[in-house]
Amino acid sequence: MNVAGQNSRAAYVVWLVGLAAYLLAVFHRSSLAVAGLVASERFDITAAQLSTFVMLQLLVYSAMQIPVGLAVDRFGPRAVMLGGAVVLTVSQGAFAFAETYGTALAARFFVGLGDAMTFVCLLRLVNAWFSPGRVPQITLLTGPIGQSGAIIAAVPMTWAFSELGWTKAYLAAAALGLLVTFAVLAFVRDEPHARSVRGAPLSWKNIRRSLAASWEHPGTRLGFWMHFVTQFSSTVLGLLWGYPFFVEGEHTSEAFAGTLLTLMVVAVMVAGPVLGRLIGNHPWHRSTIVLVIVSSIVVVWTIVLAWPGDAPPWMLVVLVIVVGVGGPASMIGFDLVRTSNPVDRLSTATGIVNQAGFLASLTTVIAVGVILDRTDQSFKAAMSFQYVLWALGLVQVWRYRVRTRARVLRDDPDRWARHAGLG
Structure with a gap:
């Protein structure tokens, strides 16, 4: 290179x-x-x-x-x-x-x-x-x-x-x-x-070695759980359940529901470059940024779901903006992969991380549908399923944040001393 x-x-x-x-x-x-x-x-x-x-x-x-x-x-x-x-x-x-x-x-x-x-x-x-x-x-x-x-x-x-x-x-x-x-x-x-580059042949031995080495590094696992916990709420709203939730669950007009989903996309696009500059300037606090963003998403959802009756329109606007930030925040997981793996297994580790958010999204899409069928279309009950994945994801982010910092301290104490931590 x-x-x-x-x-x-x-x-x-x-x-x-x-x-x-x-x-x-x-x-x-x-x-x-x-x-x-x-x-x-x-x-x-x-x-x-x-x-x-x-x-x-x-x-x-x-x-x-x-x-x-x-x-x-x-x-x-x-x-x-x-x-x-x-x-x-x-x-x-x-x-x-x-x-x-x-x-x-x-x-x-x-x-x-x-x-x-x-x-x-x-x-x-x-x-x-x-x-x-x-x-x-x-x-x-x-x-x-x-x-x-x-x-x-x-x-x-x-x-x-x-x-x-x-x-x-x-x-x-x-x-x-x-x-x-x-x-x-x-x-x-x-x-x-180089127009084209080639890596080691894909024997079962090499595949096992690459997957094991990628997954063994706590930075890869930290990236996985970052992607898992940040992305699914915005994906579920934008892909399938947002429009029904706003129209049938919060009784907004169809036009306002469409506006809310558009605002969420705008939030995604605006937050991307802002977060990119933020983690570029503060690469040693990436997991802290994720923890703050996800905690904000949880708080805003809690206010909307606990609101007596329908949440006011301004609160729904706040919801889609905060939830939208979670979309680009999931990309921070890929930056952990970049700094935790050598080039020859970078895409393997990226693939491991990239499946996390979609696994969480698929789980939530299915769970919301099942809960709606069993609770006579109670969107507040259905959307509360998200707390299960937030709890799991936040615990795992904190857990592997500690392990990643310990790995950096062990493998590169000078780097640790210069930056006082990783993630």
Whole structure:
């Protein structure tokens, strides 16, 4: 890696092309959000079957993080990102022509697979192309900008469904994948002076060694639990349950519910660069920042859920803003991975951490649905399930914060003396 080549114009070109691939992955992931009614009619399915699309994609995304991380460490981010772009393009094309529920499920499975092959690659490219001082800022910009793909998907896909119909709308979306594929092929290099890099062969022995070494380091586990505890509340609201909670649980108007979800996305995008600068200036207090943010989320949710009757509109605004900050805060976990693992297993460790938030989100999405069914649609009871995961996550963050600091003190006492702690 050539440090002199980092933070250059070429670095930003590579990042922007990779970011376009990530934006498109989120676009494809979210394109079904505005197609629920059309999909129900096309495949003649119930609401429960429709929600299976979302659960399947989350499950595939989460399950593939470690295999994708291993593949990136072996074949390099460029090759895996190209593979993801191709899979997304083909699977969206197949979804365009799907006429049965089973075929549509199979297509969405591969959409989840292609989606899973993008983000880890982008983080690896950021670490290769930018100097250590710039990586936190770029990383915390990457997540919020990429997640805006969900917003980008809403308006054009709504128009496309009404004007072009199902097949042409999804074919148009798939065509965007061809542009991204060619851009990755033309402009992305694994490192400043290497178009492609290759790691050790993927034998079972090497896989076990890489996974064991990554998981053994308490910094990786601290990053895992940071990602786990920060992300799921905003993901659950934005992905499925936010709109019903506000309209049916808090009795807001549909327009105000939509405004609240938009405000949450704005909070995500504004908080990203702010947190990036904060952890860049205070890298030894990353877990403290996470603990403060999650505690704030818990306090605000407690006020809303304990409010007699419906919470006032201003309180719901505070809720979505504070919860929204948890989205980019989850990216702090990846910065722990960066400073706790060598380059040759960085993507494997990143994959381990990246599955944490989606595992928590999937668990909460399912649990909220089950509790709603068993409590006669009591949203306050259903949303209270979050306390289980907050309690688990906060305990684990504190636990591995202590262990990570002890590891730094043991392995690098001079570094400890200079900075008086890690995390």
